[in-house]
Amino acid sequence: MKGLVRGVLPVVIVATMTVACQTVQTTGGGAVGVQRSQMMMVSAKEVEQASRQQYQQMLAEARQKNALNRDPAMVQRVRTIVARLTAQTGVFRADAPAWQWEVNVFSSNELNAWCMAGxxxxxxxxxIERLRLTDDEIAAVMGHEIAHALREHSREQVSKSMATGLGVSVAGALLGVGQVGQDLMSTVAKVTFELPNSRxxxxxxxxxGVELAARAGYDPxxxxxxxxxxxxxSAGAPPQWLSTHPSHASRQRDLAEYAARVMPLYQAARR
Known part of the structure; x- marks a missing residue:
């Protein structure tokens, strides 16, 4: 899942990007066993800083349109669910419970949700309204989005773009060489907020996401x-804000399998 968040980042964040490639393990495997190593060519701090600034800009725009947190009961419902989910993030990474987690509700008819880096x-x-989501289903949505942040998928996409699409141009950006730096900034914005996630x-x-939900006491x-x-x-296909991969059938099977795997965690949380 990824929200269709558009726009150019308000600040140039490439000035201090590190060209050196490092292989990292952003999270522990948890009960679901996610343990893939990731290649990173930009620091988490830089991506998180850009995300915070973009987020504040989006909140300001929503306020101007009177489209931010208009239903106090809905906002409280969402924040209660998210608080329970983020309390479980330490299972995957020790630093995550101390992150400055924040969630807001945008008034829009879109089928949309997202979690930025950090x-x-x-x-x-x-x-929420069109799909008549239950608390368990909201937890499924937000657990999935939180998982993208825990795994630093945006940072990974930025790094892959730098490695495969920009090549040695990165060196020019690090030196602040005019248009090269601007092009790289736009690339960072695009891979972070617009491109669909990989399979x-x-x-x-x-x-x-299903493990976070289960540990938080929501039915996975x-x-x-x-x-x-x-x-x-969407007439049998996922909305545009979701990746087209994996297929509907394979995703259903995988979700059902891993939901069953974490059912003991859910049952323990409900006691």
């Missing part, structure tokens, strides 16, 4: 019902 989140009223990223977020099987609701809204 934990800045939003869910749209269209997603690999979606599977990882699905699996970590709701991820399957959520996916079915998504598909019915």
């Amino acid at each position: 934990g800045k989140m939003a869910i749209y009223t269209g997603l 690999e990223h979606e599977i990882e977020a699905d699996r970590i 099987r709701a991820a399957v019902s959520l996916w079915n609701k998504m598909s019915t809204q």
Whole structure:
């Protein structure tokens, strides 16, 4: 899942990017066993800083349109669910519970939700109301989005773009060489906020998301019902804000399998 967040980042964040490639393990595997190593060519701090600034800009625009947190009961409902989910993030990485997590509700008919690097989140009223989401299904949505942030998928996409699409131009950007730096800034914005996640990223977020939900006391099987609701809204295909991979059938099977795997965690949390 990824929200269709557009726009150019308000600040140039490439001035201090590191060209050196490092292989990292952003999270522990958890009960679902996500343990893939990732190649990074930009620091988490830089991506998180850009995300925070973009988030504040989006909140300001929503306020101007009177489209931010208009229903106090809905906002409280979402924040209660998210607080329970983020309290479980230490299972995957020790630093995550101390992140400056934040979630807001945007008034829009879109089927949309997202979590930026560092934990800045939003869910749209269209997603909650049009799909008549239960608390368990909201937990499935937000657990999935939180998982993208824990795994630093945006940072990874930026790094891949630098490695495969920009090549030695990165060196020019580090020196602040005019248009090269501007081009790299636009690339960072695009891979972070617009491009769909890869199949690999979606599977990882699905699996970590169901574990977060289960540990927080939300039924992990709701991820399957959520996916079915998504598909019915788009004539059998997922909405544009979701990646087209994996396929509907394979995703259902994987979600059902991993939901079953973490059911003991859910049952323990409910006691």
